[in-house]
Amino acid sequence: MxxxxxxxxxxxxxxxxxxxxxxxxxxxxxxxxxxxxxxxxxxxxxxxxxxxxxxxxxxxxxxxxxxxxxxxxxxxxxxxxxxxxxxxxxxxxxxxxxxxxxxxxxxxxxxxxxxxxxxxxxxxxxxxxxxxxxxxxxxxxxxxxxxxxxxxxxxxxxxxxxxxxxxxxPASVFRETPVKQQHQLFMRLKETHPQFRDNSSDVETEKEERTVFSVRDITDDTVTLRADRPALLISSTSWTEDEDFSILLKALEDYEGFIKGGAALPSLVCVITGKGPQKQHYLKLIDSLHLDHVQICTPWLEAEDYPVLLGSADLGVCLHMSSSGLDLPMKVVDMFGCCLPVCAIGFNCLNELVKHEENGLIFKDSQELAEQLKCLLSEFPGSGGKLGLYRLNLRSSRGQRxxxxxxxxxxxxxxxx
Structure with missing residues (x-):
């Protein structure tokens, strides 16, 4: 509106x-x-x-x-x-x-x-x-x-x-975020969310400004994304009954199991944005998880920061199941505006927006979502593989704003x- x-x-x-x-x-x-x-x-x-x-x-x-x-x-x-x-x-x-x-x-x-x-x-x-x-x-x-x-x-x-x-x-503000702007957002977020902080022991505070995702060289103001960074997964929600976030949490537990089982996969930072009636319920579930390679945070972002975060992410997840089976999730529209591939839970008319194996993947349960995360992030942070292909498809098929x-x-x- x-x-x-x-x-x-x-x-x-x-x-x-x-x-x-x-x-x-x-x-x-x-x-x-x-x-x-x-x-x-x-x-x-x-x-x-x-x-x-x-x-x-x-x-x-x-x-x-x-x-x-x-x-x-x-x-x-x-x-x-x-x-x-x-x-x-x-x-x-x-x-x-x-x-x-x-x-x-x-x-x-x-x-x-x-x-x-x-x-x-x-x-x-x-x-x-x-x-x-x-x-x-x-x-x-x-x-x-x-x-x-x-x-x-x-x-x-x-x-x-x-x-x-x-x-x-998507409005024009939804676009891929330049690396410098990504770093600026990560620096602000790390003040309140430890998931964005670099806790390594070799931090050069006099010469470098670091987050877990990015490094800024203070001498020449250049910013680069770290090769050892975790993958940034984002899901936005209104925390209502038509979004079962236990599906995502179970998939993240399975993803953790893949890594502990020896799979060569990156660590994950999962950002879940939004507020709503069931948020406290899911926060308790999140607190009960014991994950070493997956970190979860639930910030409330200002309207100007939300598109910047979407444009900085590596993969989006949508759990909107549609009570009528006739609407489409605006959050996916915004993600596509940022050329961000999406894994989305399936319902009747979702194919009007998400094209399976073209701009993202459609799943039916937590097990299938976990397998999709494993597949899409297997070559991260490289730009190849299906994740890179879906992003290229989104860049080339940008429709009307x-x-x-x-x-x-x-x-x-x-x-x-």
Whole structure:
């Protein structure tokens, strides 16, 4: 949604950006004079009585809060919202559009009821209500965007909604990171994360500035990547039910076993970024592991640092399993923008993004992921082998970036009111 806001502002629209301010928006959003940020607070509902009462009260309070915010703003020509979360946003936004004559656009990234079903089950009354809600209010929109051809067809057949497929594309900030910029990031990260520190005994602090991955010669300011560096593995997550990180942790244990069994493989530093409801659960699992050749850290990065880290990594892992089987993980889009090959857990329409044995690999379980890590890193840090081939393929097949893709598919909808 930050990309949408920036694209709208570049085309002369004044944008009011409404949302939870849980994390700092990207600097480009903050600097854009045409974008006004209106934060809304998380509503907890009444913490008495049964859980259903708490949930219903939360939704009603959110309705009132969002309705007040939208009606206090100047009249908008368009209201663009992302679904999920759609409860209660879809109904409230539709009502405001009716009252004010605005055009209502939904950007369908998934279905909210399928995400709820991960924890409650498809037969739960709340899930059934959420499904009815989305099916009733979703088709009331004036225009629709979606993220896959599979979702476009599902919306048409089962929802009566005609949508334009807007594949997520990486912004221009997602690119391979120059070595000097990599070193600068590693130096900042090593201040808080020991996994980035060089603990060898021959550190020449007067002449060299070192991390576990890089060395800067202070005399001439040249930076090189170390030949003995570990491989940098990255996985980003929102720590929710549709990402089972025990798969990755078990694969890392198996990878450790390969090394202890005599396999000529590099050590690993695995960086898992993000925050969410299950993070503490997985942090406990990580703390229980006893690994000598694999180190794991879970930093929370500023928006400007995240693409730099992706562009510095050697391999990405995606555990997004898709509650509906119809959406695609934006994290992989960003990784591909950095020409970073990916191992991704498979689901129905993933092949619209990840081409197996072309720009990455698709796996079904932890054992298969461990074997893929072993295969791809067998020639590290050399540029040969499958890992090098996939990176070359990504470099040669770079498609549209976000701006061109948005101009082609979204801009015409704004003039179709």
């Amino acid at each position: 930050q990309y949408h806001a920036l694209s709208l502002s570049k085309h002369g629209y004044n944008v009011t950006f409404v949302g939870f301010l849980d994390s700092k928006p990207h600097g480009d959003v903050l600097r854009q004079e045409r974008i006004q940020i209106v934060p809304i607070t998380e509503v907890k509902g009444f913490q008495v009585g049964p859980k259903l009462f708490t949930y219903v009260s939360k939704v009603l309070l959110q309705c009132l809060q969002l309705l007040r915010v939208l009606l206090q703003m100047d009249t908008q020509s368009h209201i663009l919202m992302q679904n999920p979360p759609g409860l209660p946003g879809i109904a409230v936004a539709w009502l405001v559009c009716v009252l004010r004559g605005s055009s209502f656009i939904i950007d369908w990234h998934n279905y909210g009821f399928t995400i709820m079903a991960l924890s409650l089950g498809h037969k739960h009354p709340v899930v059934r209500l959420a499904k009815w809600y989305e099916h009733f209010f979703g088709p009331l929109s004036d225009q629709n965007l979606c993220v896959t051809e599979a979702m476009k067809e599902d919306l048409r057949q089962n929802w009566g909604v005609r949508a334009t497929t807007l594949y997520d594309r 976000w701006d061109d893709n948005w101009d082609q598919h979204v801009l015409p909808l704004l003039s179709a009111k």
